[in-house]
Amino acid sequence: MEKRVPQILIIYTGGTIGMVKDYKTNALKPFDFENLKTKIPELNLLECSLKTTAFEQPIDSSDMSPDYWITIAEIIELNYKDTDGFVVLTGTDTMSYTASAMSFILENLRKPVIFTGSQLPIGDLRTDAKENLITAIQVASAFENGEPVVQEVGLYFEYKLYRANRTTKVSAEQFEAFQSPNYPNLGESGVHLLFNRQFLKRSKSELPLKIQKNLDANVVILKLFPGIQRGLVEYILNFPDLHGVVLETYGAGNAPTDSWFFEILIKTIQRGIPIVNVTQCISGGVFMGLYETSTRMKSIGVINGKNITTESAVAKLKLMLGLKIPSTEFKQKFETQIRGEMS
Incomplete structure (x- = not known):
């Protein structure tokens, strides 16, 4: 029997992870996600099929709003049937707000939606972007007995996978930018990618995905x-x-x-x-x-x-x-x- 290849969609909204440095001007410019595997050849080693989509105009983390939350949810809804997992790239400053919101907006979720980003641009010499992106994709494409290992909204950053709605950003400088103070890590990346299965949320609902679009801004x-x-x-x-x-x-x-x-x-x-x-x-x-x-x-x-x-x-x-x-x-x-x- 041929091994199933998970279909993963990367959604880029903006943020540091999607920036590269123009070494002639020293300015940061948006990364070309269409040629992702050319820029990050390590992705060719992953046992999954990658698709990418991006906001027409990438936004800064500080400009994130409920309207953008709904846009992300609608992209997931539109691609849900034909996609096995999602990786959402956003700026880190409001990532915990956005990822938490997504956990509530996406009702009856049975597939992984993994948020990640970086403290340094993807083209920087010491960037944390590559590891965060590669492992987030691995998390989203992890299957066991025909089912995704993760069936909730997660946040992956600096070797740790968290339940998204338990996270908070604790550092503007360290690579370990996030913590989940009141709930154990869902997984850790070392020599092997290990999941703490007893803490993972399992969906019991057989109902189709539903997105809650009515959010009160006041x-x-x-x-x-x-x-x-x-x-x-x-x-x-x-x-x-x-x-x-x-x-x-x-x-x-x-x-x-x-x-x-x-x-x-x-x-x-x-x-x-x-x-x-x-x-x-x-x-x-x-x-x-x-x-x-x-x-x-x-x-x-x-x-x-x-x-x-x-x-x-x-x-x-x-x-x-x-x-x-x-x-x-x-x-x-x-x-x-x-x-x-x-x-």
């Missing part, structure tokens, strides 16, 4: 800091078109005890605006009820974000608001994991 992140003023909090939470709040609190979910602060939160919730409590800490999560301040927040209906990342909380909030979930069910549904984003 969400804000409010980060607490010592001395935060009433006027600032009121100004942000009284914004006319505000539909959802990710509140970054201290430690295990604590906030100032000032009565004005809770008055504003109560009025916001009474207006039907959900407030999600997440921790500012890199690891750990919210434990509402551990201290008096978080007990009070729990009593007024603030949503417990548990150990979800801020990036994932923003994406999930946008999705759930877009689905028009009734306010009576919203809190319970947000506090329930749907894509392995919290525990």
Whole structure:
């Protein structure tokens, strides 16, 4: 029996990984992904068939938005039937936001969608781009017993594969730019590519892929800091078109005890605006009820974000608001994991 060759689609949106240096001018210019195997001959050693597509105008990571998230999802939807795995190349600065969002947008996903990028351009002497790209393709093309090993949205960077919606960028300088503080790595690349199968998400759904296109853009992140003023909090939470709040609190979910602060939160919730409590800490999560301040927040209906990342909380909030979930069910549904984003 002839061995099946996985069909992999590389989607380039922009970012450092897709840049090469013009050594005459020293300026960076977009990489020609149409001739990928010519530029990176190592790709010829991979046991898969590669196709590439790119945004007509590659975008900087800082310009990433929900509209672009939908564009990526639509490319995946369009090619889903004839493609076994996807590698999405984006800028690293907003990669955790985009990859987290993709995990929520793609419903009933049963194929790998692996995000990667690089800290240095692909043409740089010391670039991390080649290894990240090659191994991300290997991850996307890994099959076992006729099924893809990975059946979720992942993020591969510097020898580690993570669940995308558990990641956060922790360094602007080191090659180890990402971490998954509250969930184990899904795999590691060394001499061999090894998967931690007990942590991989397996889809039980036989339903076809569905993409959720209705995302609500009117969400804000409010980060607490010592001395935060009433006027600032009121100004942000009284914004006319505000539909959802990710509140970054201290430690295990604590906030100032000032009565004005809770008055504003109560009025916001009474207006039907959900407030999600997440921790500012890199690891750990919210434990509402551990201290008096978080007990009070729990009593007024603030949503417990548990150990979800801020990036994932923003994406999930946008999705759930877009689905028009009734306010009576919203809190319970947000506090329930749907894509392995919290525990």
